[in-house]
Amino acid sequence: MAYSEKVVDHYTNPRNVGSFKKDEKGVGTGMVGAPECGDVMKLQIKVEGERIVDAKFKTFGCGSAIASSSLATEWLKGKTIDEAHTIKNTDIVQELNLPPVKIHCSVLAEDAIKAALADYKKKAETETK
Amino acid sequence: MKLPIFLDNHSTTPMDPRVLEALLPYFVEKFGNAASRNHSFGWEAEEAVENARKQIAKLVHADAKEIVFTSGATESDNLALKGVIEMYHEKGNHIITSSTEHRAVLDTAKALEAKGKARVTYLSVDKHGMVNPEDVRNAITDKTVLISIMLANNEIGTINPVKEIGKIAKEKGILFHCDATQGVGKIPVNVQEMGIDLMSFTGHKIYGPKGIGALYVRKKAPRVRIAAQMDGGGHERGMRSGTLPVPLIVGFGKACELCEQEMEAEGRKLAAMRDRLQAGIMNALEEVYLNGHATQRLPHNLNISFAYVEGESLLMGLKEIALSSGSACTSATLEPSYVLRALGVGSDLAHSSIRFGLGRFNTDEQVDYTITRIIEIVTKLREMSPLYEMAKEGVDLKTVQWAAH
Numbered sequence: 001m002a003y004s005e006k007v008v009d010h011y012t013n014p015r016n017v018g019s020f021k022k023d024e025k026g027v028g029t030g031m032v033g034a035p036e037c038g039d040v041m042k043l044q045i046k047v048e049g050e051r052i053v054d055a056k057f058k059t060f061g062c063g064s065a066i067a068s069s070s071l072a073t074e075w076l077k078g079k080t081i082d083e084a085h086t087i088k089n090t091d092i093v094q095e096l097n098l099p100p101v102k103i104h105c106s107v108l109a110e111d112a113i114k115a116a117l118a119d120y121k122k123k124a125e126t127e128t129k
Numbered sequence: 130m131k132l133p134i135f136l137d138n139h140s141t142t143p144m145d146p147r148v149l150e151a152l153l154p155y156f157v158e159k160f161g162n163a164a165s166r167n168h169s170f171g172w173e174a175e176e177a178v179e180n181a182r183k184q185i186a187k188l189v190h191a192d193a194k195e196i197v198f199t200s201g202a203t204e205s206d207n208l209a210l211k212g213v214i215e216m217y218h219e220k221g222n223h224i225i226t227s228s229t230e231h232r233a234v235l236d237t238a239k240a241l242e243a244k245g246k247a248r249v250t251y252l253s254v255d256k257h258g259m260v261n262p263e264d265v266r267n268a269i270t271d272k273t274v275l276i277s278i279m280l281a282n283n284e285i286g287t288i289n290p291v292k293e294i295g296k297i298a299k300e301k302g303i304l305f306h307c308d309a310t311q312g313v314g315k316i317p318v319n320v321q322e323m324g325i326d327l328m329s330f331t332g333h334k335i336y337g338p339k340g341i342g343a344l345y346v347r348k349k350a351p352r353v354r355i356a357a358q359m360d361g362g363g364h365e366r367g368m369r370s371g372t373l374p375v376p377l378i379v380g381f382g383k384a385c386e387l388c389e390q391e392m393e394a395e396g397r398k399l400a401a402m403r404d405r406l407q408a409g410i411m412n413a414l415e416e417v418y419l420n421g422h423a424t425q426r427l428p429h430n431l432n433i434s435f436a437y438v439e440g441e442s443l444l445m446g447l448k449e450i451a452l453s454s455g456s457a458c459t460s461a462t463l464e465p466s467y468v469l470r471a472l473g474v475g476s477d478l479a480h481s482s483i484r485f486g487l488g489r490f491n492t493d494e495q496v497d498y499t500i501t502r503i504i505e506i507v508t509k510l511r512e513m514s515p516l517y518e519m520a521k522e523g524v525d526l527k528t529v530q531w532a533a534h
Contacts (some may be wrong), residue, residue: 003445011445017513034531035477035516038439038456038465039375042515058515060458066513111532 002065004097010067015074018056020044025127028120032111039065039105043072043112047120050080055098057112064102068092076113081120094107132449134495138429138488139283139311140453142381145336145387145489148370152338152380162362163373174375181382188385189309189328190319191345197365198373201342203312205329206233206277208344208369208481210304212355213275213327214247217304221272227252227260228471229397230279233329238277248272257422258287258472266297278304278477280312284455285421286430288316295324304353309349310334314388315396315427320345327354332377336489337384341377344369399487400428402496404457406485407431409500414507416520420455420469420482429487434478437517443483446506450499455482477526481514 002010019042020027026047033040039061046054055073059066071092076084092098092106135143155177163178163405165171182193199205214222227239228251241247250268254260260278269276276298281288291307298305306327309318313328314335320328331342346368347353361370388395411417416436435443440456455466456479465479474482485499509515516526 007151008445011442019518031515032532035131035480035526036531038476040515042518042533053230058513058518060514060516061439063445065439066442122402 006055006071006096007063007067007098010070011063012097014057014066014070016054016056016070016077017058018074019058020046020056021055027118028118028123030112030115030117030119030128031102032115033061033108035060038062041065041069041108041112043069043116045076045084045108045116045120047063047081047124050082052076052079052081054085061105061108064105065095065108067096068105069112071095072109072113081117084113084117130492130494130498131491133451134449134455134491134499135451136485136487136491136495136499137451137453138486138491139286140486141333141339142336142488143490144333144338145384147387148337148383151383152376155376155379158366159375161375164362164524165374173267174373177375177379178373181268183377184382184386184389185343188318188389189313189330189345190321192348194350194366195320195345197344197346197368197371197379199342200232200332200340200343202308202329202331203233203342204342205331205342206231206306208236208327208355208358209327210234210237210241210275210277211358212248212368213304213306213353214241215247215356216354218246221270221274222247222275223270223272224275224278225252225265225268225273226250227254227279227467229254229258229282229284230277231283231308231310234277254287254471257425258282258285258420259422259467260289260294261423262290262293262297265294266301269297269301272456273301273303276303278305280307280309280318280419281316281427281430282468283311284466285472286427287422288312288425288427291323291325294457298326299324302351304351310508311427313324314385314392315429318394320347324353327355332381332384335384335388338377338380341374341381343381351436356441395489396428397493402487402491402493403429403431404486405493406487406496406500408435409497410503413500413504418478420472424531431487432482433485434474434482435507436478436481437514437520438507440482442510443481446510447499447502448476450502453484453486455484456480465492 055076057069089106089110161170161174163174187194236244313330326347328345333339440454469479
């Protein structure tokens with residue numbers, strides 16, 4: 001299978017690889033997928049006020065899965081929480097030119113974003129209590 | 130060193146220039162139809178075909194008359210299974226095969242099952258991918274007409290105890306078909322000693338042309354009969370009609386002759402190169418696992434799983450080296466390798482497997498380059514892997530509740 005230029009670019013030069021400490025203030029962590037399925041994504045956001053100031057990822061998976069999560073971190077940075085909720089897997093498919101067989105990679109990336117946002121929300125609520 | 134490097138010699142092999150030289154005259158100058166009996170063009174073609182038949186038969190210790198030309202190993206497997214089931218349907222309809230056979234055997238068996246023509250037992254293999262001959266014996270019923278077990282596996286290179294299986298087949302009077310596609314020309318094959326009645330193999334895995342293969346069909350003790358699956362001019366003793374592709378057959382013959390002469394030395398060279406590759410990778414990287422049998426395997430095969438790294442992403446980082454992966458992402462089905470699963474390799478490690486297939490034209494320099502690049506890319510991808518991070522933190526990945534999708 002030939003990869004799109006953008007997938008190759010994200011795979012070769014992945015943006016924002018790394019981890020924040022999970023218990024750090026303002027950090028939300030999303031971990032989705034399973035090793036048996038061949039892909040696991042960990043996506044983290046760092047929030048200050050209402051805005052995502054930083055994002056990081058680590059992914060076990062094919063090139064398209066790595067590219068989807070790399071792109072997701074790029075898009076998340078600078079967005080408000082509400083804006084982050086509007087990122088759809090179809091946007092990722094379009095941007096990376098993913099073939100039908102790789103659409104699940106974009107779905108996983110969207111799930112990872114949602115999971116990270118939910119984790120942040122949960123933590124923020126307990127912190128304010 | 131020239132790039133890219135071809136390390137996928139289980140999928141196919143480049144044609145040996147000596148093979149090309151031998152077959153070229155049979156396209157333009159010596160173009161006759163080997164079935165033309167009444168002019169010199171036909172005689173010339175027939176002579177070339179019969180010479181090739183001898184070269185091929187010699188490599189596997191068969192008689193030239195026992196070689197039936199086909200388009201390749203897939204057709205040979207189809208002809209063997211379907212031909213035997215159709216010919217011996219009054220005697221029985223049961224086939225014994227194994228779960229790690231090539232799909233040309235498995236899908237043919239499944240097609241016969243679906244049409245209600247056969248009942249099939251799929252034997253499981255041990256953790257090294259080997260069939261236990263006693264399992265074959267225990268699966269035999271009074272309806273069993275065919276045992277079909279491969280010589281060596283195309284993914285993991287494990288060599289089956291074919292001789293023992295052949296002995297059991299003889300003892301019970303059941304025909305034994307062996308898919309020897311990966312083994313012929315690489316390791317010694319002797320249809321007499323191994324008790325093989327039908328055997329599939331092909332030209333393009335042994336530095337010959339694509340589009341030509343053979344089915345060995347035993348003529349004596351017992352005389353094996355198969356129902357033709359291609360009707361027509363009655364070529365190949367009525368077992369496979371169709372004008373013989375003389376240039377391809379000449380090339381196949383030459384390829385077999387070269388294997389016969391060079392196999393022993395080449396096998397030693399390839400095994401040394403393979404061991405160098407294995408040691409180079411395993412000494413440098415932790416949590417790397419060999420798939421298949423440690424010693425009973427093809428000299429040119431190496432199949433290993435790199436924990437915490439997904440196979441397709443590994444291949445993507447090694448695009449100047451041609452390799453193959455058991456990862457789901459490289460298959461159309463999104464399921465990881467059924468061969469590795471049959472060995473009991475976990476799905477996670479099956480997704481992380483890479484098959485290296487060395488060949489006649491690989492060099493130590495290419496092997497060393499591959500070692501360096503593998504170490505580089507596995508290290509990079511592990512740094513990027515959440516699983517590696519968790520393992521390093523001491524998390525037991527087996528106890529994690531994954532949100533499967």
